[in-house]
Amino acid sequence: MAEMSVRLVAVEREVWSGQATFVFARTTIGEIGVLPHHLPMLAELTEGEMVRIDATEGDVVHAAVHGGFISVTEEGVSILAESAELRDEIDVEQARVDLQSDDEELRLKARARLHAAGHEA
Template sequence: MAEMSVELVAVERRLWSGTATFVVAQTTEGEIGIMAGHEPVLGQLVEGGVVKVTTTDGEMVCAAVHGGFLSVTGTGVSILAESAELSDEIDVDAAKAALNADDETERTRATAQLRAAGKSA
């Protein structure tokens, strides 16, 4: 199966990098799936989105992503997020509690965290 280089980076750190066979991200234009050989594209990531990367080992890397950009070139995919958390780093109880917050941005972030952690909101 064809593979591509993928980097998932937030402002404060690199979350994951490696080779993958498939990437799914939510952009302002809709959900996009990327495979090796995809045409170059630049997309704006939605606030409270989820990015899923299928590694060449068949594992799934999932992250809650809050804003940023997706860049696809002939050699790979770069996900440049304003902030992001890998699914295994998410405090599910805190995210559930944040669903009742007065701040809509906080609720959006919590919903994305729960989706990324596999605990649908």
């Protein structure tokens, strides 16, 4: 099976990197699915959404991302986010509290965190 190199990087750290067979993201121009050998592209990620990476080992990586870009090149896929959290790092209870905030940006992040954690907002 074909695979590609994928890196998910937030401002403060590298969140995940490895080999994958598929990447799903929501961009400002629509939802995209990236398979190995995808044509090169650059797109802005939608604020407060989730990215899914199907790793070659069979694991599925879910991450809440806020802001940033997805870049597809011959070398692989880079997801460059302002902030990102993996599913197992998300505090679901805090995200539910944040969902009730008056701060729209905090609500967007909370919705993405709940979605990535497998909980509906």
